[in-house]
Amino acid sequence: MAISEAIETIRKTFPIDQLVLSGTAEFEKLNKSYLSLLQSELEPAAIFLPRSSDDVIKFVRIFEPFALEGDAQFAVRGAGQQPVPGCSNIANNGITLDLRFLTGIEIKNGIVSIAAGERWGPVYEQLAERGLGVTGSRSALGGIGGLALAGGLSFFSSREGFICDNVINYEIVLSNGEIVNANSTENPDLFRALRGGGNNFGIVTRFDLKTFQQGPFWGGSVFYFPASFPSQIQSLCDELKKPDACEETHIMVSQGFSHVFAALGGHFCMNQLYNTRDEEKPAVLEPFVNVQPQVDQMNSMRMLTLKEAANEQAQQSSDGVRCAYMNTTVKVDAATLIAASDIFTKAFQPLKALDGITCAFTLQAYPVSLLKKCDNSLGLDASNGPLMSILLLNWWKNKDDDDLVIETFKCVLEKIDEDATSRGTAHPYKYMNYAYSFQDPITSYGEDHHKKLRDASMKYDPEGLFQRGVPGGFKLF
Ligand SMILES: Cc1cc2nc3c(=O)[nH]c(=O)nc-3n(C[C@H](O)[C@H](O)[C@H](O)COP(=O)(O)OP(=O)(O)OC[C@H]3O[C@@H](n4cnc5c(N)ncnc54)[C@H](O)[C@@H]3O)c2cc1C
Structure with missing residues (x-):
């Protein structure tokens, strides 16, 4: 047929x-x-x-x-x-x-119900009218499903956990055409599988998430120069390793090369910094905000709403570009991360002349406070924490350069993993949302979780419609 x-x-x-x-x-x-x-x-x-x-x-x-x-x-x-x-x-x-x-956003009894065709921006707008927030994409343009089925990092990750751990119910159409709810009491094995299992079980039509009181918070970006990058990594590791590490901060530390910064030599460093309390200039962010020298006119730290923060992130990308994201995870260790950053810097040198090239090395933490809240399929727990996601983001212009860019950064990840293994700081986890085709996030969750995901698939999709009939994404078998 x-x-x-x-x-x-x-x-x-x-x-x-x-x-x-x-x-x-x-x-x-x-x-x-x-x-x-x-x-x-x-x-x-x-x-x-x-x-x-x-x-x-x-x-x-x-x-x-x-x-x-x-x-x-x-x-x-x-x-x-x-x-x-x-x-x-x-x-x-x-x-x-x-x-x-499939649109519609309903807020009742502290729960926001979001139809699967929404984006996070309108959700934040409606919640703001009631002084509420939710764990969702840092980009207003992000879709709901991609994040709530893969794990999902938000501005509130340190305090509230992964986005999937804030979903209290998925309404899902299964392979037999039945529509069911998956939550802690109805189909709990499916509920757990969906928390990290991607598009392997059905088509989710509605996501119900916990909300919380949320006012404006302190955040923005700071641009500075490569000589300071190792000390920024050190500060980030120091903060994450404190027994009382702040649960309100969300810090992304990046370096890379972009044709956009040609006037400054192309090599840039950027901190994206958030502290989700209603407090100006919190001390915990000072080492990252006050890095010197910096490009003063590009410092955007200010009080902002969730919607403004998500709009600012959305502006950093546009549709219709050639791009590839890939990632790995290591334990929080400054020497490992500085070595990883050096591997990346060396690798992008031969690519600087490519049309429209931007490549970034971004560190995003999985703090202990986030790992403690894990009740999902991702295979992460606090015993190895804190952990660091190393994300490589690449944009370029010409189709002829696809293989060169992707192969270059695939090799970078391999070298980073090898180096981390030699230091005893490697970790297998690959985050689905930032994985590329050559990666296998599902296997990285560990054998036990992989088996439970396969069991759920055999129970809820016995003919394998979402394995054979929906080939895209990261599959279970
Ligand atoms: C500017 C920018 C900012 C970002 N910020 C964040 C961030 O803050 N945190 C983070 O974790 N990630 C972030 N990402 C990564 C991004 O969230 C993921 O790539 C995510 O998968 C996008 O979701 P989507 O629904 O738009 O994707 P799509 O490409 O539409 O879908 C992604 C996958 O999910 C499946 N899927 C989607 N909806 C459903 C559904 N209803 N039922 C079943 N399967 C479904 C699709 O089949 C596909 O396999 C960001 C990306 C960009 C470009």
């Missing part, structure tokens, strides 16, 4: 504007609206736009036999902000299920 038959059946079932066929202007517009061109360059045979969870149920029921008995496949797209090619788009033997019209 071919994709053309599946399309024909879907066309007869839904209003004409819900199935957008390849080759039309509308298709071009939708298919170009991914963060990464590497995703947009895949062209599905059609894009299906459900308007309700009933539409998702009907779609799954229609499509299941075409995927299981034929070779038709589909992709599930939230906001399309994850750059791994094919994680939320598919080639022309498939249909992309684009959730953008």
Whole structure:
């Protein structure tokens, strides 16, 4: 059974504007609206736009036999902000299920219920009217599913834990077309699996998350020069290792090269700093805010709302660029991180002449306070903490440079892992949201969690629709 038959059946079932066929202007517009061109360059045979969870149920029921008995496949797209090619788009033997019209935000009894097609920006806006906040993407443009199914770091990670640990209920359409809730009492094994299991179990139509009182907080960015980077790493490690490390701070420390900073030589260092209490200039951030020398006119530290902070982060990226994210994890150890930074710096030198190149080495912590709150599938616990995520972010212009850029930074990660292993500071965890195709985050959760995820798949998707029929993303088998 071919994709053309599946399309024909879907066309007869839904209003004409819900199935957008390849080759039309509308298709071009939708298919170009991914963060990464590497995703947009895949062209599905059609894009299906459900308007309700009933539409998702009907779609799954229609499509299941075409995927299981034929070779038709589909992709599930939230906001399309994850750059791994094919994680939320598919080639022309498939249909992309684009959730953008599944909208709606409801706030009741301290819980925010978010339909799967929303982005975090509007959620923050509605919560702000009630003086509330939630753990969500630091970017207003991020989709809900990508973060709440993968783990998810937010401005509040140190205090509140991973985003997935703040989800109290997932409403999900399973492979048999049934819609169920997964929470601590209903389908608890599925609930746990979804906390880190990605798109392996079904199509989540609604996410219910805990909220908390949240006012404006202190945050922004500071730009400075490479000579200070090792001391910034040292300060970050010192802070994280304190027994009373502050649970209100969220610190990202980056260095890299960008054509955007050509006037300054291209090599930049940046701290993105947040302290989520209502307090100006908190002492805990001083070593990171007052680094000298710095580019004074680029210092944006100020009091800001969650929405303003998320809008500022969103401005740092734009859709339709060639980009690749990849990551590894090490224990918090300044010598390991300085060595990793040096490996990265050496590797980007030959790439400086590439058109539109930006490459960044970003450190984001998994503090002990966050690890203690883990009740998910990620395989992390506080006993090895604090941990540090090393994230490599790369943007470039020309398709001809794809292999060079990706191979260069794949080698950087391998060298960093080797070096950390030799120091006894390596950690296997790979964060799904920032993993590239050559990485295997699910295996990195450890055997026990991997087995539980497979068991949940065999129970809730016994025919393997979300393994064989939805090939994108990181699979269990
Ligand atoms: C500027 C910027 C800032 C970022 N900030 C953060 C941050 O603060 N914290 C963080 O952790 N990450 C962050 N990221 C990473 C980003 O959140 C991830 O790439 C995330 O996966 C994007 O979610 P999405 O729904 O838009 O992605 P998509 O590309 O639409 O989907 C990602 C994956 O999730 C699956 N999926 C999405 N929705 C559903 C659903 N409803 N049901 C089943 N499967 C689904 C898709 O099939 C796909 O495999 C950032 C990225 C950018 C570009």
